[in-house]
Amino acid sequence: MSQYIERYQRRRLISSYFSVVLSIGLVLFLLGILGMLVLNTKKLADHFKEQITISIFLKDNAKPIEIDQLQKSLAMAEYTKSAVFVSKEDAAEQYSEDIGENFQEFLGYNPLKNSIDVNLNADFVAPEQIATIADEISGKTYVDEVSYDKPLIELLSDNVRKISLWILIASGVFTVIAVLLINSSIRLSIYSKRFIIKTMQMVGATKRFIRRPFVLTNIKLGLLGALLALVSLTVVLFYVNNNFPELNLFQDMALLVILFSAVLVLGVAISWISTYFATQRFLNLRTDDLYY
Amino acid sequence: MPESILKLQDVAIFQAQNLILSNITFEVKPGEFVYIIGKTGSGKSSFMKTLYGDLPLKQGYGHVVDFNLKTLQEKDIPFLRRKLGIVFQDFKLLSDRNINNNLKFVLKATGWTDVVKMDAKIEEVLDKVGMKTKGFKFPHELSGGEQQRIAIARALLNDPELILADEPTGNLDPQTSVEVMKVLQEINESGRTIIMATHDYALILKYPHKTIKCDQGKMFEVIQKAV
Numbered sequence: 246m247s248q249y250i251e252r253y254q255r256r257r258l259i260s261s262y263f264s265v266v267l268s269i270g271l272v273l274f275l276l277g278i279l280g281m282l283v284l285n286t287k288k289l290a291d292h293f294k295e296q297i298t299i300s301i302f303l304k305d306n307a308k309p310i311e312i313d314q315l316q317k318s319l320a321m322a323e324y325t326k327s328a329v330f331v332s333k334e335d336a337a338e339q340y341s342e343d344i345g346e347n348f349q350e351f352l353g354y355n356p357l358k359n360s361i362d363v364n365l366n367a368d369f370v371a372p373e374q375i376a377t378i379a380d381e382i383s384g385k386t387y388v389d390e391v392s393y394d395k396p397l398i399e400l401l402s403d404n405v406r407k408i409s410l411w412i413l414i415a416s417g418v419f420t421v422i423a424v425l426l427i428n429s430s431i432r433l434s435i436y437s438k439r440f441i442i443k444t445m446q447m448v449g450a451t452k453r454f455i456r457r458p459f460v461l462t463n464i465k466l467g468l469l470g471a472l473l474a475l476v477s478l479t480v481v482l483f484y485v486n487n488n489f490p491e492l493n494l495f496q497d498m499a500l501l502v503i504l505f506s507a508v509l510v511l512g513v514a515i516s517w518i519s520t521y522f523a524t525q526r527f528l529n530l531r532t533d534d535l536y537y
Numbered sequence: 538m539p540e541s542i543l544k545l546q547d548v549a550i551f552q553a554q555n556l557i558l559s560n561i562t563f564e565v566k567p568g569e570f571v572y573i574i575g576k577t578g579s580g581k582s583s584f585m586k587t588l589y590g591d592l593p594l595k596q597g598y599g600h601v602v603d604f605n606l607k608t609l610q611e612k613d614i615p616f617l618r619r620k621l622g623i624v625f626q627d628f629k630l631l632s633d634r635n636i637n638n639n640l641k642f643v644l645k646a647t648g649w650t651d652v653v654k655m656d657a658k659i660e661e662v663l664d665k666v667g668m669k670t671k672g673f674k675f676p677h678e679l680s681g682g683e684q685q686r687i688a689i690a691r692a693l694l695n696d697p698e699l700i701l702a703d704e705p706t707g708n709l710d711p712q713t714s715v716e717v718m719k720v721l722q723e724i725n726e727s728g729r730t731i732i733m734a735t736h737d738y739a740l741i742l743k744y745p746h747k748t749i750k751c752d753q754g755k756m757f758e759v760i761q762k763a764v
Contacts, residue, residue: 438633440629441631444630444631445646446615447589447618448642448646448691449619449643450616450642450647505567531591533552
């Protein structure tokens with residue numbers, strides 16, 4: 246009978262510990278995801294910025310040597326990520342594919358021009374810088390037109406700035422929420438033991454002696470929660486990396502190690518500090534005040 | 538003449554800002570058994586709480602087992618309680634562990650480290666209250682009377698100079714109350730001092746001792762008359 250009760254108590258205790266570990270784990274996991282987002286905001290913004298293409302349309306009378314020279318000078322320019330020559334024939338073929346009919350048959354000629362599609366390095370994708378680059382290239386006599394989506398670039402720059410700011414604000418707010426949630430879940434678990442804490446004081450135990458097992462237990466729970474968060478974070482990282490390899494999530498291992506360590510330290514530190522203050526609160530109360 | 542275990546002079550007992558009892562002056566010598574009687578709400582428990590440091594002594598002079606209650610610091614309270622054995626009406630056993638571990642907790646908390654000595658002490662006190670075979674049980678598996686015996690055993694662990702029992706029979710039926718009282722009586726006969734708050738007049742008549750009454754904010758000694 247006694248063994249049954251002991252087993253039952255242990256099961257109940259484990260399930261109450263489980264909910265603390267789970268809530269710590271979930272909060273830290275979300276915090277870790279947000280940390281990943283903060284670390285990768287620039288990378289993500291750069292990824293989108295580098296998708297923007299400037300098309301340099303060349304006049305029909307442009308000599309192959311001029312085109313070749315322009316392509317080489319573009320390839321060497323620090324603002325260029327890639328520069329690809331698209332002949333008017335390739336462009337017509339692509340366009341026909343896009344619209345689903347052969348427009349050359351209808352028109353009787355190919356109105357498209359030879360072009361060089363340039364993808365810029367992310368650092369140069371800003372409205373003013375692109376305008377300067379476009380002006381410089383348009384100045385060449387064999388260049389017919391430099392075309393790019395100006396409103397899209399303005400929108401992208403503006404949105405990247407806004408999103409970076411909001412992610413930072415959200416991380417700050419979320420860190421506070423994480424601390425408060427973990428703190429309240431630990432405080433609740435200690436609140437349920439307030440009378441046991443008081444009884445321990447009545448038999449002559451010092452505050453430190455009473456506090457120690459609570460702190461140790463909750464540090465262990467915090468550690469378990471943090472490990473749970475890290476395992477989930479690793480799974481998500483692998484998943485995202487497999488689906489979006491261009492993000493290169495595992496490129497900067499040092500940053501990842503810092504992030505993982507921060508999650509671990511945060512889990513342990515919040516559990517430790519919360520338990521210390523929660524037990525201290527009940528240790529400092531008189532017996533009669535425990536009922537309020 | 539032995540020194541006093543408890544000495545109070547012009548003491549006033551407060552519950553927060555409310556004055557409960559005033560002008561308390563009395564002494565308890567080693568080996569005495571003293572009843573504190575009075576109606577519910579007369580201040581018996583507040584008086585006991587002041588003696589074990591759960592309520593501060595704000596007015597008067599009070600001395601309990603080498604501790605000055607007036608100058609008692611927060612950090613000294615555990616050490617005062619180690620010299621006292623406290624028995625409560627609601628037993629206050631640690632519900633999350635069995636009896637042996639309840640008692641072991643007290644020993645560890647009060648500085649015992651030798652496991653063999655701890656086991657021997659636990660066996661000794663359980664034997665004293667007739668509960669030697671119940672060490673493996675959890676508090677909720679025991680009857681009220683048995684739990685109170687365990688609470689008394691717990692109070693005896695550190696050979697206290699003074700046992701404070703706050704209505705130890707308050708939750709028990711008359712027959713169990715007598716059994717618990719017998720245990721306290723035996724402990725007193727072995728030389729320990731006991732102060733017991735109670736309103737069980739049948740017990741007082743059956744086991745007559747010095748009796749102090751709380752009434753209308755005062756404490757005074759009453760002489761028992763034979764029925």
